[in-house]
Amino acid sequence: MLNISSPTLLLDEVKCRRNISKMCKKAKQASVCFRPHFKTHQSIEIGSWFRAEGVHKITVSSLRMAHYFAEASWGNILIAFPVNPLETDGYEKLAEKCRLSTIVDQVESIRILAEQTASPIDCYLDIDTGYKRTGITWNDHETIGSYLKLIEKSKNLRFAGFYCHPGNTYNHIDEKDKLQIYAYTLDALAKLKNQYADFEPEILAGDTPGCSLLDTFGIVDTITPGNFVFYDLFQTSIGSCKESEIAVALACPVVGVYPHRNQMVIHGGSTHFSKERINVGNQNAFGKLVKLENDFWRSMEVDLYLTSISQEHGIIDLGEHNSGNFKVGDIVSILPVHSCLTTNLMRQYLTLDGRLIQRFNWFSNSC
């Protein structure tokens, strides 16, 4: 049995490896390259579980994270975050060490990157098909054309293809709505692939909801999902996974039981879970209880949710007949709503056989 006395992030290695293996297999069967996003787990050891499945290209969401994985011998890294012109030194250092790709959608960023780096960097044009976060609007050919020229003119930058993160899928529970977004996105990317065929562009796309739902990816060459490595309650709520596939849970001590209001309080708040929430029956849910056995956890007979959190406290609604089942000093395990944020806050993993796994630390891992 694990020895836990304070909030601790648990990792079910079996589930996690199964999620990795399943996505690898899916990519193989669909004949697409698999370049998983490592922003969710941010761990060299968990990265090695991907390597064991034959993965050798990865995606990250910051320059520092790229350096962290480059130091662990990852030789082909895509930074799927817009180039920050203030950090070109870091891009250059990285491009000297590994095959570096990045995404671009701003003329100044391309210009500055070309001026201030010398080593080869593959550039994917970031394409917006409706998410409206970053990216060139997919049919803005004037901009695309001018960027292609700018990249071609530079000594070290190379146009590698088009990248698209259709994150607007996250706003839809309905499968039909999500499929519609993909149909539109794949159609737009197909048009680009066709129109710029002379450049032989590679098409990158893929978010967890899409890659979990689809089995084929049309003209997409490479998929880049990330969250699927752990999944979470949010992904369950929009139909990307089953609850039994969620591979992380937060173990928290019970510090108060309040039978008169059918609630208990745990040490586990927004500094552990984050403030991310889903709606369950018109109530906020910041997490859901599971039952921890020796080397796995399973669903409870009744659904119990973390319904309110402050900095260090979490309140769990017990319903009418459950307050007798919990006591102060118990450890309860809770599935998080957003595993990316919870794991970022908790910074290390405890596997169910008691091994600590470290992850990237923004503050101690510099460029």
Added chain:
Amino acid sequence: MLNISSPTLLLDEVKCRRNISKMCKKAKQASVCFRPHFKTHQSIEIGSWFRAEGVHKITVSSLRMAHYFAEASWGNILIAFPVNPLETDGYEKLAEKCRLSTIVDQVESIRILAEQTASPIDCYLDIDTGYKRTGITWNDHETIGSYLKLIEKSKNLRFAGFYCHPGNTYNHIDEKDKLQIYAYTLDALAKLKNQYADFEPEILAGDTPGCSLLDTFGIVDTITPGNFVFYDLFQTSIGSCKESEIAVALACPVVGVYPHRNQMVIHGGSTHFSKERINVGNQNAFGKLVKLENDFWRSMEVDLYLTSISQEHGIIDLGEHNSGNFKVGDIVSILPVHSCLTTNLMRQYLTLDGRLIQRFNWFSNSC
């Protein structure tokens, strides 16, 4: 000028010291003891700014945080979090080093603490006057009486008084509503003080909204606010402070400008700000832009908000005429919605004269 190229938490030391000094003065004038909560800043150096104002008793929200401050020679520490019976070892070690107080509201916790510690520990009964997070319902005299007996029977525990965090004020913008909550709370605490007068109970209360609003505190002996050290947009939104009193801001690089949709994208997302939000004109706001000058920041002429965030990206709505004022590579400064969570994520402060200030690290500072 500061040399910033990635998301960086800025601290305006002048504003912060002014907030500290103002609250110290208020406590003095109201003849209450000031035992500030250190959960917001969690920093030895910022703690020393309180010490310079004559503060020598503090409040923290976890056992590990208590150890961190005890190591920095704080000799009188209240852990304002329910006793976790799994960590009594840590309570004992701490009680051997400093004058330790804690709050209790569970019979098992008192029993286990009494059994497993030997050094003196002051216990405040945690009282609930309507917030319904933790605490004994204020008029549940049966429970209060039995806890007092239990504490009296133990060799090392001492009943010190009543503690109340009326956090329900956070749900109200209207001053009248908040004043009503205080009136009720102060009345309840007065009744307790009177009923248990033989024990000479010390009455502890105080949250930032209340301590900012009120000038006198009735029968309260000691106030314990914390957030006021930095304040934030949430506190501004409920009337606790002026925007000009907020002492932290997040400096973020602009990585994309999108004039066709009047938006820009920064490197700064939920892993920097947290997902805490307020509502401004029917829109979510995760932060608000200020203009950084050499050694201070000031309000912008127009109100610009961070209206959407994902893990690393933030989207700022620029309105119709402002996209020309920002360019890729700029650094923008943004007031956070909840400074406790933002500072917890950012883990260190950069003062406006370029000094790095460290804070407590849950993972490297053990008990």
